[in-house]
Amino acid sequence: MKKTSLALxxxxxxxxxxxxxxxxxxxxxxxxxxxxxxxxxxxxxxxxQRFMGLTVYDALVHWDLSASDKPxxxxxxxxxxxxxxxxxxxxWTFKLRxxxxxxxxxxxxxxxIVWNFDKLLKQDAPQFDQRQASQGRSxxxxxxxxxxxxxxxxxxxxxxxxxTLPYQLAWIAISSPAQWEKLGKSWQEFAKTPSGTGPxxxxxxxxxxxxxxxPNKDYWDKAxxxxxxxxxxxxxxxxxxxxxxxxxxxxxxxxxxAPDAVPSLKAAGMQIVANAYPHxxxxxxxxxxxxxxxxxxxxxxxxxxxxxEGLKELLGxxxxxxxxxxPPGHQWFGKPSxxxxxxxxxxxxxxxxxxxxxxxxxxxxxxxSPSGSGQMQPLPxxxxxxxxxxxxxxxxxxxxxxxNTLINIWRAGAKHESSRGxxxxxxxxxxxxxxxxxxxxxxxxxxxxxxxxxxxxxxPEMDKLFAAVRNTFDPVAQAKVLEAVHEKFVDDALFLMxxxxxxARAMSPKVKGFVQAQNWFQNFSSISMAP
Amino acid sequence: xxKYLAERILYTLPVAFGVSxxxxxxxxxxxxxxxxSVLPPDASAQLQAEMRAIYGFDxxxxxxxxxxxLKVIQGDFGTSIATGRPVAMELSxxxxxxxxxxxxxxMIGFLFGxxxxxxxxxxxxxxxxxxxxxISIIGVSVPHYWLGMxxxxxxxxxxxxxxxxxxxxxxxxxxxxxxxxVRHLILPAITMSVIPMGIVARTVRALVADILSQxxxxxxxxxxxxxxxxxxxxxxxxxxxxxxVMGLQLGYLLGGSILIETVFSWPGTGFLLGxxxxxxxxxxxxxxxxxxxxxxxxxxxxxxxxxxxxxxxxQRS
Numbered sequence: 001m002k003k004t005s006l007a008l009x010x011x012x013x014x015x016x017x018x019x020x021x022x023x024x025x026x027x028x029x030x031x032x033x034x035x036x037x038x039x040x041x042x043x044x045x046x047x048x049q050r051f052m053g054l055t056v057y058d059a060l061v062h063w064d065l066s067a068s069d070k071p072x073x074x075x076x077x078x079x080x081x082x083x084x085x086x087x088x089x090x091x092w093t094f095k096l097r098x099x100x101x102x103x104x105x106x107x108x109x110x111x112x113i114v115w116n117f118d119k120l121l122k123q124d125a126p127q128f129d130q131r132q133a134s135q136g137r138s139x140x141x142x143x144x145x146x147x148x149x150x151x152x153x154x155x156x157x158x159x160x161x162x163x164t165l166p167y168q169l170a171w172i173a174i175s176s177p178a179q180w181e182k183l184g185k186s187w188q189e190f191a192k193t194p195s196g197t198g199p200x201x202x203x204x205x206x207x208x209x210x211x212x213x214x215p216n217k218d219y220w221d222k223a224x225x226x227x228x229x230x231x232x233x234x235x236x237x238x239x240x241x242x243x244x245x246x247x248x249x250x251x252x253x254x255x256x257x258a259p260d261a262v263p264s265l266k267a268a269g270m271q272i273v274a275n276a277y278p279h280x281x282x283x284x285x286x287x288x289x290x291x292x293x294x295x296x297x298x299x300x301x302x303x304x305x306x307x308x309e310g311l312k313e314l315l316g317x318x319x320x321x322x323x324x325x326x327p328p329g330h331q332w333f334g335k336p337s338x339x340x341x342x343x344x345x346x347x348x349x350x351x352x353x354x355x356x357x358x359x360x361x362x363x364x365x366x367x368x369s370p371s372g373s374g375q376m377q378p379l380p381x382x383x384x385x386x387x388x389x390x391x392x393x394x395x396x397x398x399x400x401x402x403x404n405t406l407i408n409i410w411r412a413g414a415k416h417e418s419s420r421g422x423x424x425x426x427x428x429x430x431x432x433x434x435x436x437x438x439x440x441x442x443x444x445x446x447x448x449x450x451x452x453x454x455x456x457x458x459x460p461e462m463d464k465l466f467a468a469v470r471n472t473f474d475p476v477a478q479a480k481v482l483e484a485v486h487e488k489f490v491d492d493a494l495f496l497m498x499x500x501x502x503x504a505r506a507m508s509p510k511v512k513g514f515v516q517a518q519n520w521f522q523n524f525s526s527i528s529m530a531p
Numbered sequence: 532x533x534k535y536l537a538e539r540i541l542y543t544l545p546v547a548f549g550v551s552x553x554x555x556x557x558x559x560x561x562x563x564x565x566x567x568s569v570l571p572p573d574a575s576a577q578l579q580a581e582m583r584a585i586y587g588f589d590x591x592x593x594x595x596x597x598x599x600x601l602k603v604i605q606g607d608f609g610t611s612i613a614t615g616r617p618v619a620m621e622l623s624x625x626x627x628x629x630x631x632x633x634x635x636x637x638m639i640g641f642l643f644g645x646x647x648x649x650x651x652x653x654x655x656x657x658x659x660x661x662x663x664x665x666i667s668i669i670g671v672s673v674p675h676y677w678l679g680m681x682x683x684x685x686x687x688x689x690x691x692x693x694x695x696x697x698x699x700x701x702x703x704x705x706x707x708x709x710x711x712x713v714r715h716l717i718l719p720a721i722t723m724s725v726i727p728m729g730i731v732a733r734t735v736r737a738l739v740a741d742i743l744s745q746x747x748x749x750x751x752x753x754x755x756x757x758x759x760x761x762x763x764x765x766x767x768x769x770x771x772x773x774x775x776v777m778g779l780q781l782g783y784l785l786g787g788s789i790l791i792e793t794v795f796s797w798p799g800t801g802f803l804l805g806x807x808x809x810x811x812x813x814x815x816x817x818x819x820x821x822x823x824x825x826x827x828x829x830x831x832x833x834x835x836x837x838x839x840x841x842x843x844x845x846q847r848s
Contacts, residue, residue, distance in 0.1 A: 033806045033809070033810075034613070034614060034806070037615075043569070043613075045571065045572070130585070131569075131615045134569045134570055134571075134574075134582065135570075135571060137578070138570070138571055138573045138574045138578060139571070139573075188615075206701075206702040206703065206704035207614065207616060207621070207624070208798050208802075208803075208806075209697065209698065209702035209703060209704065209798050210697075210701070210702040234696075234697065234796075235796075236696060236796050237793070237796075237806070238793050238794065238796065240680060240794070241695065241696050241793070241794060241795070241796050244680075244683045244684070244687055244688055244695040244696065245695050245696045245697075245796075247687070247688040248683075248687035248688050248691055248694065248695045249691065250687075250694050250695060250696060250697070404564065404809075404811055407564075407572060408564050410572075411572075411574070411579060430572075435573075436573065440573060449577045449580075450577060452572070452573060
């Protein structure tokens with residue numbers, strides 16, 4: 001009887017199991033709830049750019065995504081080289097790569113790049129696209145004008161000398177003007193059959209459900225011609241649904257597994273791939289008048305009170321304890337003298353020197369969110385830190401606001417009434433380039449509403465360093481200035497520096513050849529599937 | 532009958548008006564900004580204000596409402612802020628997927644709920660009644676998203692028999708009625724059917740028990756009618772109310788269960804609404820809630836009509 005039922009269940013199981021997919025197909029469960037915008041400049045933030053931006057499209061400047069053991073730096077993309085005019089530093093010349101073709105067969109020219117800038121910046125251009133402009137405009141604030149000098153030479157003039165221009169251009173995905181013309185000048189149609197110059201071609205796409213890509217065998221960088229037959233992207237916003245889909249063999253790869261699912265995934269033979277990348281989970285502190293954080297001793301005391309190793313244990317090891325604002329080993333880390341270690345005695349001493357004690361207890365309010373993109377596990381993590389700071393004599397009250405509300409408070413600034421008198425907020429940051437890493441948080445003229453310097457931090461010294469970053473056109477020398485910025489950031493303990501996420505992803509043992517770069521974006525071309 | 536029908540249709544107009552005001556106000560009262568899903572986080576408050584003006588969110592609420600209703604009357608539900616696609620297109624695709632799921636779940640729920648309820652009512656206070664009642668109470672009380680996860684763990688993760696997510700291997704766009712696609716439907720449909728099953732079972736049990744205690748049943752038995760004949764009379768008397776309950780349940784399920792569709796990544800109305808809420812996609816939210824509410828109203832109307840055909844006393848009341 002037992003044998004019969006076993007045989008029946010095996011037969012039933014075999015009949016029900018999924019049909020075998022062609023070898024070389026990689027199915028990815030994304031955290032996004034929709035397929036990112038396919039027309040060029042994707043939405044859905046870093047994940048959108050990772051899966052739809054730099055797969056189907058290229059930018060003038062790329063990130064080097066070839067290695068996992070060194071920081072990721074800029075490298076030539078569609079532009080083979082670039083330089084700023086030594087006589088007039090606002091004037092840049094970009095030499096385009098020869099022989100690059102869009103997926104529709106048309107050639108990449110400087111005119112095509114101009115057309116793409118117009119798509120984002122020139123509201124009366126026929127190809128101006130509000131949706132792409134919403135995503136792209138804020139990425140290229142330096143650009144004033146641009147023109148094609150000849151078929152393969154492009155000139156960009158910036159508003160002021162700005163050596164961070166290549167970082168800005170690394171965001172801008174270049175779409176095919178010929179394809180847009182061919183499809184009746186309609187972005188709606190273009191979204192269905194897009195054409196870029198990237199290593200992947202989008203072949204099918206169902207909104208909110210799935211996108212299919214095949215390799216662009218004629219890709220200009222032969223080292224990045226994909227090995228897979230096909231790559232399928234599936235939006236799966238729910239964490240448990242992603243884990244179940246991987247465990248049941250419906251996908252081969254999932255983004256951001258929950259830390260508590262990692263042991264069971266490992267036990268099921270899945271690979272957990274993680275690496276440092278420019279992400280920061282922090283308490284952004286306010287510099288508004290009356291904020292207790294205006295005293296550097298208080299900021300240092302809080303930084304010394306945090307038990308980062310304990311927090312790492314809480315997260316199942318899926319974090320890198322902060323040693324600064326940039327992850328340890330980052331090219332701009334420098335040599336800050338203030339060390340982020342747990343030292344309660346020193347923290348209490350500093351707090352006492354700042355005038356706090358039993359007679360005048362330290363009490364302040366921090367805004368936190370219950371969830372949010374990049375926020376990791378905000379509630380238990382913040383409660384853990386709250387306890388750490390309490391041990392040093394700092395009483396923290398939380399005001400929990402929903403994630404989208406927190407984003408709007410962050411944009412409005414600490415002086416705005418929506419900040420409800422809070423002196424800090426828990427926020428996680430994309431810190432991949434000088435602007436997103438430092439300037440937007442700390443530059444005087446980027447205080448709200450002009451920018452997103454939430455805490456209204458403003459010092460002449462930091463602004464001077466930023467000016468030096470913008471005026472240093474040699475990349476090596478510029479990196480040195482950025483090191484100085486970071487050293488000042490850490491030594492002045494400007495934020496509560498807590499941790500960096502490790503961009504974990506879980507994948508089936510069949511997935512081979514993936515190299516996780518220290519970057520928000522990744523290269524999928526080296527991947528193959530074992531039979 | 533015609534007069535009754537006309538009256539019932541007229542009643543739907545103020546309901547529709549009320550629903551449109553309530554759903555418009557609800558989505559605007561909720562905190563959050565629709566532009567969050569459009570702009571990257573770096574976008575300054577200035578740029579945000581510019582975009583707000585472009586999308587018309589800077590206008591007074593009554594003006595926004597008036598413009599929206601005017602378009603809806605003309606059949607234009609607007610464009611989703613987050614995706615840039617027409618709301619009607621987003622909604623019709625999701626409704627099609629949820630319809631498949633809801634109809635199947637209602638059928639399973641009605642079949643088993645009716646069966647359990649009938650058996651429990653017919654054999655009231657017996658052990659059969661207790662077992663059937665226990666099953667229906669579990670059906671009403673069990674959190675369905677939890678049940679969904681348990682089914683996924685057993686049938687997808689452990690046994691690897693059925694897929695855990697999605698609407699078919701190629702998505703709903705290439706849906707065909709073959710095994711490769713239908714297998715995606717099984718777990719969410721079973722999970723969803725638990726709700727109507729419990730409710731229908733409880734209702735039918737109470738009805739059957741009530742009918743069986745009425746004098747005409749004693750009369751039928753006194754006339755010498757066999758159990759089969761009595762059974763037929765009981766079914767006939769139970770049907771109108773049971774149908775009404777089923778119709779309403781189908782209406783609820785068409786709204787999609789946000790939790791079930793999220794657990795199974797089923798691209799239906801619940802999944803769509805859930806995403807629209809998180810993204811503060813106001814046009815999509817307003818359009819979806821209004822359309823779903825109107826479907827509910829129409830279903831209610833249809834149920835009333837069917838009920839009045841089965842039982843003419845309904846018209847007279």
